Amino acid sequence: MKSLMKIAAVAALCAPFLAPVTVTAEIDPVVAEAIRDRVQRANPKMRLGELKESPMPGIFQAEVVGNGTVYISKDGGHFVFGDLFRVSDEGLVNLSELKRLKTRADTMAGLNIDDMIVFSPAGEAKAHIYVFTDVDCGYCVKLHQDVPKLNKMGIEVRYLAYPRAGLNSVAYRKIATAWCSDDRNATLTRLKNRENISISVCDKNPIAEQLRLGDEVIGVRGTPTIVMQDGTVVPGYIPPETMAKALGI
CATH class of the missing domain: 3.10.450.70 (Disulphide bond isomerase, DsbC/G, N-terminal)
Structure with missing residues (x-):
């Protein structure tokens, strides 16, 4: 995990990145x-x-x-x-980062939300984040434990799959099981809680495409990787309060 000081510094840099490209x-x-x-x-x-x-x-x-x-x-x-x-x-x-910000923001906004696992607030969503996640990642589990609090703050969490061990791995089969489940949210939560569930991988799932997106467009180097609405990438876990401040909530 990146230190909180470094992550906070990344979040603080969001404002200058909003200048015109x-x-x-x-x-x-x-x-x-x-x-x-x-x-x-x-x-x-x-x-x-x-x-x-x-x-x-x-x-x-x-x-x-x-x-x-x-x-x-x-x-x-x-x-x-x-x-x-x-x-x-x-x-x-x-200037290079300004261009990358726009590319990332446009790319993420253009994705089909039905291909994600989404945890939404009960009321109005004030903001949303994209999270590249792996079920075997300790800090992914920690972030997932914060999801109820993030939702209460009005932050919608949109998960994309990033099995760090690749497509020919147990991690892939686990996370694909969540995406192939009739109740994606509950299955992902059970996996992150380290519960034993039956592995079931469907033929048509978005895992490979999301992994490619993370590698080639976002530049994911570890999990969790958080992408803000403006395209800012925050590597690692950050607490809900820091997240809300970075989002202007």
Whole structure:
């Protein structure tokens, strides 16, 4: 678990991330294809997304599938990985993180909520969070024990599956059992309570897709991983009070 101090610091950074994201222009398709070909000849495993003008003159940018953003020269001869910052009178603005925030927020908002296991407040939901979870994770269990309190605060908890041991594991079969159950919420709770239940994995379940989403879009490195509505990612467990403060409740 990350220390509370570090997690609180992450939450405190939410406000600066809400600044507008610079819109980048598309580039000539012929130029883009030439750059992509040159890079992939050097490294066939490197899959570049759409090339666009970056906020830095003379430099293009593209997403590398599952591996962040690359900034590349216009001839494709040089590139760097890492975050691009804008220097302003107010301080440094992480333009790369602003872009990632929007991508994550849009991606999560576009998911089918029916593919999640959702614990909703009895009354009006003031906010919601997405949680990538694993039934064999100690801090996932601790967070799940907080769900009733989070619900009372008006926070809806939307679970997505992230079996850390992968798809060919007992962890996958356990969590898939929850998603395949007639009562998903109760089954997930029983699993997190370490109860013995019959394993039953249905053919059509969203676990593989949610695992891929966690790896390639959100950048999950452990569980629980919490995604706020604005796209902010908080790795690890945080108490309900800290969660509510980060959500502005």
